[in-house]
Amino acid sequence: MKNVFTGCGIGCGILLSLLIFLIVLASLFGHNVRTQQAQPTTATMQQVNKTITVDGREITVGQMIINYQSSNMFDKPNGGNTFVVLTMTVRNTGSNDVYYNPLHFALEDQTGAKRTYALIAGIGRKMDMCTLSPGGSVAGQIGFEALKGSSTLKLHYKYNSIDGSDTVLDLQ
Numbered sequence: 001m002k003n004v005f006t007g008c009g010i011g012c013g014i015l016l017s018l019l020i021f022l023i024v025l026a027s028l029f030g031h032n033v034r035t036q037q038a039q040p041t042t043a044t045m046q047q048v049n050k051t052i053t054v055d056g057r058e059i060t061v062g063q064m065i066i067n068y069q070s071s072n073m074f075d076k077p078n079g080g081n082t083f084v085v086l087t088m089t090v091r092n093t094g095s096n097d098v099y100y101n102p103l104h105f106a107l108e109d110q111t112g113a114k115r116t117y118a119l120i121a122g123i124g125r126k127m128d129m130c131t132l133s134p135g136g137s138v139a140g141q142i143g144f145e146a147l148k149g150s151s152t153l154k155l156h157y158k159y160n161s162i163d164g165s166d167t168v169l170d171l172q
Contacts, residue, residue: 043067048086052157054167056094059157063087064171068143071122082148085123086155086171089139092132100138101129104159107144108168110152118143 044066051060068083070076077083084107092098106114120143127140146153151172158166 043069048171050169050171052167052169053093054157055159056092056096056098057100057159058089058091058093059169060089060091061086061155061169061171062089064153067148068120068123070120075121077118077145077148080148081145083118083120083143084146084153085120085141085143087124087139087141088127089137090127090132091137092134095134097134098132099129099159100127100132102127102142103129104157105142105144106156106158106166107146108152108154108156109146109150111147111150113147114156115145118145 046064046066048061048064051058053059063086065085065087066082068085070083086107090100102117106116108114123141123143125140127138127142130138132138153171155169155171156166157169
């Protein structure tokens, strides 16, 4: 007669060995993850309160958050950069409908690089594209990347410009 417990003992031994292996593996990799985490950077909020008017649009930047931390742990700026989030209002001051799109904006840092908006998790009310009726407005936040510690931050607005020019708002 076959011993049933021998097969069970081998199977249980394999499962126990696998479990121990996984625990050791998890503790090794878990330790590496904890030691490789960067120190959190403190976000700073600055009041900007600057407005530009162009082509029947009034664009106001109220606040600027530098070193913004995304709510998604995998959402990181490119090396040497930081996230900058602007709280803005776009108002139609003209007599015709106007189209608004976050791609009309770019943020320039001290290197002269102009970067369009970045998709950043966790920012407040994101500004989506829309059409504004006369007197209408849209408010929310747009995120960008900029060189960390940049002494210069300028918002560029470009809409339907045939000559390639844009309107610039100095944020600092």
